[in-house]
Amino acid sequence: MVAKTWTEQVHTSSLKFDDQGAGLKRRREHALEQFMSDGFPSRKHEEWRYTPLSRLAEGPCSPLLEPSEGIPESSDLPIEMMAKVVLLNGEFRQDLSDLSALPPAVRIQSLNQMRRTDPDQLASLLDQFLPQTSHPFHHLSDALLDDGVHIEVVEEGAKIESPIHILHIIDGQAHSGSAHVTGLIQVATGAHLDVIEEIRSTGEVLGNLRWGIGLDPQATLKRVRAFRPECASIFHGTRVVQQQGSRFDDLFSSSGGELIRNELHVIHEGTGCHCELLGAYVGRGKEHLDHHTTIDHKVEDCTSREVYRGVLSDRARGVFSGMIHVHQDAQRTDAKQSNDTILLSDTAEANTRPRLEIYADDVKCTHGATIGELDENAIFYLRSRGVSVDEARKIMVRAFTSEVFVQMEDRQLSDFIVNEIQESIQAVEVDHG
Amino acid sequence: MSGKKENSMLEIKGLCASVEGTTILRGIDLDVKAGEVHAIMGPNGSGKSTLANVLAGREDYSVDAGTVQYNGIDLLELSADERACEGIFLAFQYPVSIPGISNAYFLRTALNAVRRYRDESEVDPVDFLELVRSKMDLVGMDEKLLHRAVNDGFSGGEKKRNEILQMAVLDPKLAILDETDSGLDIDALRIVAEGVNALRKEERSIVVVTHYQRLLDYIVPDHVHVLSDGKIARSGDKSLALELEKEGYSWLQADDAKAGNNA
Numbered sequence: 001m002v003a004k005t006w007t008e009q010v011h012t013s014s015l016k017f018d019d020q021g022a023g024l025k026r027r028r029e030h031a032l033e034q035f036m037s038d039g040f041p042s043r044k045h046e047e048w049r050y051t052p053l054s055r056l057a058e059g060p061c062s063p064l065l066e067p068s069e070g071i072p073e074s075s076d077l078p079i080e081m082m083a084k085v086v087l088l089n090g091e092f093r094q095d096l097s098d099l100s101a102l103p104p105a106v107r108i109q110s111l112n113q114m115r116r117t118d119p120d121q122l123a124s125l126l127d128q129f130l131p132q133t134s135h136p137f138h139h140l141s142d143a144l145l146d147d148g149v150h151i152e153v154v155e156e157g158a159k160i161e162s163p164i165h166i167l168h169i170i171d172g173q174a175h176s177g178s179a180h181v182t183g184l185i186q187v188a189t190g191a192h193l194d195v196i197e198e199i200r201s202t203g204e205v206l207g208n209l210r211w212g213i214g215l216d217p218q219a220t221l222k223r224v225r226a227f228r229p230e231c232a233s234i235f236h237g238t239r240v241v242q243q244q245g246s247r248f249d250d251l252f253s254s255s256g257g258e259l260i261r262n263e264l265h266v267i268h269e270g271t272g273c274h275c276e277l278l279g280a281y282v283g284r285g286k287e288h289l290d291h292h293t294t295i296d297h298k299v300e301d302c303t304s305r306e307v308y309r310g311v312l313s314d315r316a317r318g319v320f321s322g323m324i325h326v327h328q329d330a331q332r333t334d335a336k337q338s339n340d341t342i343l344l345s346d347t348a349e350a351n352t353r354p355r356l357e358i359y360a361d362d363v364k365c366t367h368g369a370t371i372g373e374l375d376e377n378a379i380f381y382l383r384s385r386g387v388s389v390d391e392a393r394k395i396m397v398r399a400f401t402s403e404v405f406v407q408m409e410d411r412q413l414s415d416f417i418v419n420e421i422q423e424s425i426q427a428v429e430v431d432h433g
Numbered sequence: 434m435s436g437k438k439e440n441s442m443l444e445i446k447g448l449c450a451s452v453e454g455t456t457i458l459r460g461i462d463l464d465v466k467a468g469e470v471h472a473i474m475g476p477n478g479s480g481k482s483t484l485a486n487v488l489a490g491r492e493d494y495s496v497d498a499g500t501v502q503y504n505g506i507d508l509l510e511l512s513a514d515e516r517a518c519e520g521i522f523l524a525f526q527y528p529v530s531i532p533g534i535s536n537a538y539f540l541r542t543a544l545n546a547v548r549r550y551r552d553e554s555e556v557d558p559v560d561f562l563e564l565v566r567s568k569m570d571l572v573g574m575d576e577k578l579l580h581r582a583v584n585d586g587f588s589g590g591e592k593k594r595n596e597i598l599q600m601a602v603l604d605p606k607l608a609i610l611d612e613t614d615s616g617l618d619i620d621a622l623r624i625v626a627e628g629v630n631a632l633r634k635e636e637r638s639i640v641v642v643t644h645y646q647r648l649l650d651y652i653v654p655d656h657v658h659v660l661s662d663g664k665i666a667r668s669g670d671k672s673l674a675l676e677l678e679k680e681g682y683s684w685l686q687a688d689d690a691k692a693g694n695n696a
């Protein structure tokens with residue numbers, strides 16, 4: 001049986017949704033029209049040159065995943081959580097989530113509910129934080145918008161002590177298909193929030209996850225993302241708008257997906273903002289790990305630091321494309337970016353593309369990229385202390401990746417992400433070169 | 434030294450080794466018995482570190498001829514990590530830094546690897562900390578260094594102390610100390626040497642590679658060898674080191690000239 005094409009499938013699915021407000025209706029219609037005419041981009045498209053979409057575009061994941069019956073095994077994190085939000089095949093599952101300890105300073109709502117009770121407000125939030133673009137996965141998520149989550153710290157100055165855990169479970173055991181989730185996070189002036197986002201998946205699925213984030217003046221948000229989706233295709237896009245003096249920390253680790261594309265767009269709209277984008281990825285087999293980041297320094301006195309490190313074995317491929325855009329008014333911008341990759345086999349491949357566009361004259365921007373191998377001297381050092389060659393190599397991979405997070409003050413979160421990486425390293429077949 | 438045994442701990446015969454086609458060791462014979470301390474001296478580039486690394490199992494060097502017996506087993510058959518697990522320890526002339534891995538993690542991983550090899554259970558974290566603390570006292574090392582990345586940004590002296598700390602924790606049978614004294618200030622030299630002396634025992638042999646008599650005032654050797662151009666040119670007791678201190682190595686050339694080896 002030939003899978004239905006995406007356009008047929010998306011068209012049928014999209015028309016089934018019944019939107020209450022004109023704003024939501026307009027977004028859906030526009031996105032559907034765009035996707036029908038553009039579909040998925042080919043490799044000729046600059047932004048998609050290295051991303052192998054052809055397998056996905058053939059359509060095995062084009063049907064929407066049905067609500068899953070199976071109750072997934074609970075994965076309790078070794079960290080105390082304020083709340084847990086479970087999105088199963090794209091559906092916000094109140095029965096699996098736990099919002100009982102949520103303080104009044106934080107509100108969490110399902111987008112499906114907002115679509116029914118507050119469609120105009122939802123449409124205006126979406127227009128504000130996720131304006132429509134010409135991006136194929138954004139078209140999909142807008143054309144198929146069904147559910148998702150809105151998280152809002154409403155009380156100014158509220159420091160939310162423990163993190164909110166967001167767990168996506170994408171269950172393609174019975175049928176392959178796709179799940180589309182839209183999320184919104186708003187943090188009020190001077191408030192602080194931690195979020196941990198995880199993805200678990202089974203079967204051949206596409207997870208299309210898209211976040212719009214707004215940080216009010218002096219607000220801080222720390223987000224940890226640990227992706228170990230197992231043979232899924234994941235598109236994960238985030239757009240962050242930062243107001244004056246706010247800070248966004250993003251800690252990202254990924255491994256084990258057939259195709260993971262991680263896109264980040266951070267916009268500094270207010271002065272004195274800082275963002276810290278840290279990532280580590282471990283690829284094996286034929287995995288493809290793709291990272292595209294854009295930092296828009298629009299106004300003066302903002303800083304950004306970006307460190308991405310990858311380790312690739314077998315035939316895995318890693319892509320890093322990092323754009324730093326310093327606008328004309330963004331004097332005294334201080335932006336640092338680096339991407340380092342270690343290749344564990346001759347057949348692994350890394351493409352790295354730092355891009356700077358600077359239109360202001362008083363700025364400090366540095367970027368660097370390296371591609372190398374494990375330090376053989378250090379491996380011998382470990383071996384001379386009794387550590388086997390396999391373990392020594394794994395330790396070196398751990399050292400290289402976890403170093404991205406060592407400067408973090410929050411030991412709990414950095415230990416968590418380092419452990420996540422450690423888990424994925426255990427599975428890496430270390431080639432003896 | 435008292436308590437010498439007849440059994441050899443390490444017996445090297447006719448060892449030749451090369452790196453990338455260049456021969457460096459040209460027939461080394463050395464017999465180290467259990468409990469003995471041997472000092473190896475000799476000019477820069479004569480092959481001391483090469484010998485130490487070949488014994489530790491570094492694969493960059495190829496062994497072209499000769500045999501090495503270690504406690505009755507063929508050492509050259511073992512991989513570097515197996516040698517370590519069998520009780521060989523090399524204190525590096527240039528200890529390697531490993532950013533991203535804490536010293537404590539490194540030590541515990543090494544100790545557990547050795548213990549697993551010996552069919553012992555992994556060390557309990559609390560016991561481990563206690564053990565490390567007592568050994569850090571022995572080498573006069575600041576506990577802060579335990580939580581820093583391995584040798585990363587360590588001063589020269591801190592790196593050398595760290596080597597001896599590792600030796601003390603891993604409790605080897607044969608320790609090879611490659612210029613552990615260089616880079617140490619006068620007080621540190623004494624502390625490290627006292628640490629090494631505290632680890633001296635009947636069943637443990639130590640080979641110290643050094644340029645200076647000063648270390649041998651503290652760690653008194655049973656035998657002193659002079660390595661020159663990949664061969665042992667002279668062997669003697671501790672007085673040989675004193676003699677070298679006075680006369681340097683110029684006599685080596687004279688010997689060479691006499692033997693007509695200069696070509």
Ligand SMILES: Nc1ncnc2c1ncn2[C@@H]1O[C@H](COP(=O)(O)OP(=O)(O)OP(=O)(O)O)[C@@H](O)[C@H]1O
Pocket residue numbers: 452453455457475476477478479480481482483484493526
């Ligand atoms: N990996 C290598 N590649 C090329 N030459 C090497 C290599 N390792 C050692 N050598 C050469 O072998 C010779 C012996 O070096 P080695 O380090 O063993 O000397 P050493 O006696 O320890 O000297 P020092 O007292 O300066 O530490 C030197 O000429 C050195 O340049």
Ligand SMILES: [Mg+2]
Pocket residue numbers: 481482483526611612
């Ligand atoms: Mg040397």
